[in-house]
Amino acid sequence: MISAIKPTKWYCSDWRSRLFGTIVFGIMIAIMFRSLLLCCINCWTTQQQYSHGFGIPAVALGLGWFSRHKFLHGTACCSISGLAMILVGIVGHFAAVYSYAEAVDGVSFLFTVTGTTLLMWGRLAFSGLWPAVLFLGFMLPLPFQIEHALSGSLQVLGANEAAWYMQTLGIPAIAHGNTILMGDTRLGVAEAWSGLRMFMVFFAISTAAVIVSKRTVWEKILILMSAIPIAMICNIACIVVTAVAHQSPGRATADLVLHDLCVWLMIPLAMLLLLLELKLLDWLFVEAGDSHLGMTYHTSSSTEAIDGRDDRIGKIVVERSLPQTDDMRQYEAFPEETQEEIRRELLHP
Secondary structure, three states: OOOOOOOOOEEOOOHHHHHHHHHHHHHHHHHHOHHHHHHHHHHHHHOHHHHHHHHHHHHHHHHHHHOHHHOOOEEOOOOHHHHHHHHHHHHHHHHHHHHOOHHHHHHHHHHHHHHHHHHHHHHHHHHHHHHHHHHHHHHOOOOHHHHHHHHHHHHHHHHHHHHHHHHHOOOOOEEEOOEEEEOOEEEEOOHHHOOHHHHHHHHHHHHHHHHHOOOOHHHHHHHHHOHHHHHHHHHHHHHHHHHHHHHOOOHHHHHHHHHHHHHHHHHHHHHHHHHHHHHHHHHHOOOOEOOOOOOEOOOOOOOOOOOOHHHHHHHHHHHHHOOOHHHHHHHHHOOHHHHHHHHHHHHOO
16 A cells, blocks of 8 residues: 655646636725725825835735745645635625724725635645735724824824933923923924834834744744834934934924935834844844754754754764663664654754
8 A cells, every 4th residue: 555645845736827816806806995995095195104005015925925935735725714704804895884994894805815815725825825915904004093092192102202312412302292392492293203104114014024034933023022112213213303403403404304314214224223133132042052062952943953964963962862882772773763753852852
């Protein structure tokens, strides 16, 4: 009896027809959710905190392409559960249109896109595509109640923190609500500069970085959580620079800094802070090696720890961990599979 050969990669012979079906479904989804998409485009063009929305679909496609190595091995097969999710999305869409619930319509849109991905490409491909699909949620505006609550709190926080740093620099400044008083000058922290825009943009960037990175789970969570303080640091820095420009060169220069330079400089500054964070993680958490040459106790998530070079290291660990001759003879008498398990346990304590 010949045992079945386990697949070693994801295989899809009819990918062209599946791609064509995906495009057709995408057009149908765009037509059905046209009011939601038009509202999103209006927010992208008129509200600075959502101006990143134009690039989200392209980034999602790129994330899907770079995640193709995460597909489960096997032959592509359509999943009927995708059809159920599409039906849920359609029902939610009509309920949202009837009740004028834009947030529900956005969730229904994500359900429909997720169901289409499952239906056309199957569960095996969806295991790697789901982060890219959910990444489309960043193109949707926040519900008004949540946006208003966050914006107001962030405005006050930004004004208070900026006033403290300005006082540190020797500039007389007092925060009153979302307004910074500097002598005869009143600098208002507008809604567009509350920090919500920077938070939305950088949280999307951090999420994309987490999806494509190969770091541990706790490091990915730390990167996502750091999006909040990094966004606030960049926003407060912009407010402080604008206030300094108000005090020295004048209002015209301050308006130039606020409306032009800060828009272009905050994203590079945030990326620099993220890079420093990643470097700091690499410096703090290094591979734990033994004093003996060729021995290491740091393991990766890969199952290749007993192949090739690591197989040789595993034998060295066994020889040094079983110094007695009888123990070594007993070890060598075991089948090769049992020896590999012993080496794995010694390499992965």
